[in-house]
Amino acid sequence: MLHSGQIPARQAGSSAASGETTLSDADCIALLQWMLRHDTTAQQGGEEGFAGELAAYLAERRIASRIVSGDAGRANLVASIDSGRPGPHLVFCGHCDTVPLGDRAWQKPPFGGEVEGGRIHGRGSSDMKGGLAALVASFLDLSASDDWSGRLTLAVAYGEETGSEGAKLMAGDGSLDPFDAMIIAEPTSNRVVRTHKGALWFAVTATGRTGHGSMPQMAVNALEMAIRLHDRLHRLDVLRAEDPLLGRPTICLTRLQGGTQVNVIPDHAVAEFDLRTLPGQDHEEILAEIRRVAREIEADYACGKIAVEMLNSLPALDTPAQSPVILAARESRGGLGLSRDEAGGASYFTDGSVLQALGRDILILGPGDPGEAHQTDESLDLSDFLASRKIYTGIARRLLCLSEEKENSSHRP
Numbered sequence: 001m002l003h004s005g006q007i008p009a010r011q012a013g014s015s016a017a018s019g020e021t022t023l024s025d026a027d028c029i030a031l032l033q034w035m036l037r038h039d040t041t042a043q044q045g046g047e048e049g050f051a052g053e054l055a056a057y058l059a060e061r062r063i064a065s066r067i068v069s070g071d072a073g074r075a076n077l078v079a080s081i082d083s084g085r086p087g088p089h090l091v092f093c094g095h096c097d098t099v100p101l102g103d104r105a106w107q108k109p110p111f112g113g114e115v116e117g118g119r120i121h122g123r124g125s126s127d128m129k130g131g132l133a134a135l136v137a138s139f140l141d142l143s144a145s146d147d148w149s150g151r152l153t154l155a156v157a158y159g160e161e162t163g164s165e166g167a168k169l170m171a172g173d174g175s176l177d178p179f180d181a182m183i184i185a186e187p188t189s190n191r192v193v194r195t196h197k198g199a200l201w202f203a204v205t206a207t208g209r210t211g212h213g214s215m216p217q218m219a220v221n222a223l224e225m226a227i228r229l230h231d232r233l234h235r236l237d238v239l240r241a242e243d244p245l246l247g248r249p250t251i252c253l254t255r256l257q258g259g260t261q262v263n264v265i266p267d268h269a270v271a272e273f274d275l276r277t278l279p280g281q282d283h284e285e286i287l288a289e290i291r292r293v294a295r296e297i298e299a300d301y302a303c304g305k306i307a308v309e310m311l312n313s314l315p316a317l318d319t320p321a322q323s324p325v326i327l328a329a330r331e332s333r334g335g336l337g338l339s340r341d342e343a344g345g346a347s348y349f350t351d352g353s354v355l356q357a358l359g360r361d362i363l364i365l366g367p368g369d370p371g372e373a374h375q376t377d378e379s380l381d382l383s384d385f386l387a388s389r390k391i392y393t394g395i396a397r398r399l400l401c402l403s404e405e406k407e408n409s410s411h412r413p
Contacts, residue, residue: 033113045073087150095160131185131366187368245345332394
C-alpha cells in the first residue's frame with residue numbers, strides 16, 4: 001500500500017527499462033492511488049506536501065519543478081520540458097485540492113484508493129485527481145520523446161474548489177508563461193468541452209432596526225429586506241440571456257443568516273449568492289445593476305441599508321470551435337475509435353476562468369462522470385482514466401508536430 005511521502009515504484013511487469021520515463025497502465029494506476037491516499041482537502045494545508053512529493057516524483061525522472069507557496073500549507077507546482085525547437089506552448093493543467101468528505105458515511109475509505117470492479121474509489125478520483133494523474137502520465141510520454149517542437153508545461157494548482165486561489169497566484173506571479181493552448185482535466189467523461197459558465201459570488205448585508213415581534217411597525221426587518229432583494233434578483237435582465245451550449249444564467253441563494261430569537265425583529269442579515277454567467281456578460285455591470293435594485297428596496301425602509309460586496313469573480317470561458325486544440329482533441333478521440341462529436345459546454349467553472357488571461361485556447365477534457373464530483377463514495381472508471389492519458393498524448397502529438405510513425409507506435413494495446 002502506498003502512503004503519503006512515498007514515490008510510486010515501477011510496477012511488476014512494466015516493460016520500461018531503467019531511466020525511461022513513460023508509465024505502464026499499472027504505473028498509472030499506482031500514481032493515481034498515491035494521489036488519492038494524500039489528503040488534499042481544500043484549505044486544510046495538504047496541498048503543499050502533495051506538490052513537494054509530486055516534484056520529487058518528477059525529479060526522479062530528471063524533470064525539474066518550481067513550487068510556489070501560497071497560504072500556509074498550500075502551493076502550486078509548475079514543470080516544463082522544452083524541445084529546443086520553435087513551436088507552440090501547450091499546458092497540461094489540473095488542481096490537486098478536493099472538497100471535504102461531507103457528513104454521510106463512506107462505504108470505502110475515502111483516502112484508500114481501493115480498486116474494485118474496474119473502478120478506483122476515493123475523494124478526488126473523479127474531481128480531479130484521475131485527470132491530473134493522466135496528465136502527468138502523458139507529460140512523461142512527451143518527455144521521453146525527442147521528435148517534437150515547442151514546449152510542454154505541467155501546471156498543478158491549489159485551491160480551485162475554493163475559488164481558483166492557486167490559479168490566481170499562478171497567473172499573477174509569472175510562474176506560468178503565456179501559452180498557445182491549455183488542457184484542463186476536469187471530469188467530462190472524456191468528452192470535448194470548449195465553453196463553461198462564469199461564477200459571480202456576492203454577499204448582501206442588510207441593516208435595519210431591531211424591535212419587538214409584536215410591534216413590527218416600530219422596527220426595520222433586515223431579513224425581510226434581504227428576502228425582498230432575493231426575489232427581485234430572479235427578475236434581472238441578465239438572467240434572460242441564453243447560450244446554445246450553456247443555456248441560461250442561474251442564481252442561487254446559498255447562505256442566509258440573521259435573527260437572534262423568534263420574538264425579536266432582526267436588525268442585521270447576510271445573504272450570499274452564486275450567480276453563474278455566460279460568455280460576454282460583464283460582472284461589474286451585473287453588480288452595478290444589483291446595487292441599483294438594492295437602492296430601490298432601501299427606499300421603502302426608513303433607516304434601512306443594503307450593502308452588496310463581491311466575493312469572487314470568475315469569468316466564463318469560450319474557446320472557438322475551430323481552435324487547434326479543440327480540433328486536435330476531436331481527432332485524438334477519433335484515432336482511438338471514440339466519437340468526434342462537436343465540442344460542448346459545462347455549467348461549472350474551472351481554473352480556465354483565471355488562466356485564460358495568459359492564453360485563450362483552453363480545452364476542458366477529463367475522465368470521470370461530472371455527476372460523481374463532490375459526491376459521497378466518489379469513484380472513477382479505470383478504463384476512462386487510462387483512455388484519457390492516450391487522448392492527452394494524442395492531442396499533444398498533433399499540436400506539437402510529433403511524427404506520425406511515433407504516434408502510431410507509442411501505445412501498445
